[in-house]
Amino acid sequence: MTTVYLSDKQCFICGAKSQHPMGNLSLGDVGERDLDGRPTHILRSSVYLWIQRCPLCGYCAPEIVQGDEADREIVRSEAYLAQLNNSLFPETANAFLCYSLIMRNRGFFADAAWATVFAAWICDDNGYSESAYRCRGFAIDLFETARCNQQDFADSNDQEEIYLIDLRRRRSQFDIAARRCDETLEKEHADRFLDILYFERELIDNRDSAAHSEREADDAKG
Ligand SMILES: [Zn+2]
Numbered sequence: 001m002t003t004v005y006l007s008d009k010q011c012f013i014c015g016a017k018s019q020h021p022m023g024n025l026s027l028g029d030v031g032e033r034d035l036d037g038r039p040t041h042i043l044r045s046s047v048y049l050w051i052q053r054c055p056l057c058g059y060c061a062p063e064i065v066q067g068d069e070a071d072r073e074i075v076r077s078e079a080y081l082a083q084l085n086n087s088l089f090p091e092t093a094n095a096f097l098c099y100s101l102i103m104r105n106r107g108f109f110a111d112a113a114w115a116t117v118f119a120a121w122i123c124d125d126n127g128y129s130e131s132a133y134r135c136r137g138f139a140i141d142l143f144e145t146a147r148c149n150q151q152d153f154a155d156s157n158d159q160e161e162i163y164l165i166d167l168r169r170r171r172s173q174f175d176i177a178a179r180r181c182d183e184t185l186e187k188e189h190a191d192r193f194l195d196i197l198y199f200e201r202e203l204i205d206n207r208d209s210a211a212h213s214e215r216e217a218d219d220a221k222g
Pocket residue numbers: 011012013014015016054055056057058059
């Protein structure tokens with residue numbers, strides 16, 4: 001069971017004090033997940049607790065009491081403020097996209113990419129389908145950049161491939177997703193990944209761009 005409580009925070013950037021809802025979990029221990037890593041069931045909304053936004057300066061981070069000196073400049077930049085107030089995205093999605101800008105500025109491309117995936121989930125929830133499409137485009141570019149910089153973004157190469165395939169599928173880029181899935185299937189994989197890859201291939205064949213869970217992949221092999 002998740003416990004949510006309010007916690008006092010002092011912003012690393014501007015020193016303003018504010019209260020933020022906190023939860024007692026992280027992505028590492030969420031249990032059942034969608035194919036793109038999103039927790040299922042009761043923990044599905046936990047993503048809204050993963051980012052804090054300073055009400056005064058707009059600094060967005062999982063923990064706004066912490067930061068890097070390099071963050072001060074980007075948080076005050078025009079590009080950051082434009083993203084923070086971009087009406088094409090829900091407010092919490094903007095917070096994640098701003099955090100993505102900060103992580104990109106630090107050269108942490110895997111963290112920057114995940115922040116855009118979380119932004120996509122918020123867009124999904126709120127019916128911003130075009131914005132979700134754009135967030136997943138950012139995520140693909142940033143995951144590929146992470147890979148070029150030898151930064152892992154999942155606990156195995158197989159899992160990373162599945163995330164990249166699922167992002168393409170969720171964007172309805174079925175031909176690219178199918179090619180990537182077929183290339184991946186030609187290599188050796190643990191049974192668990194094979195089940196998910198075959199399930200992805202089936203979803204791609206069906207031109208299905210909706211969210212699906214790892215549990216469904218398990219059930220499908222039956
Ligand atoms: Zn602040």
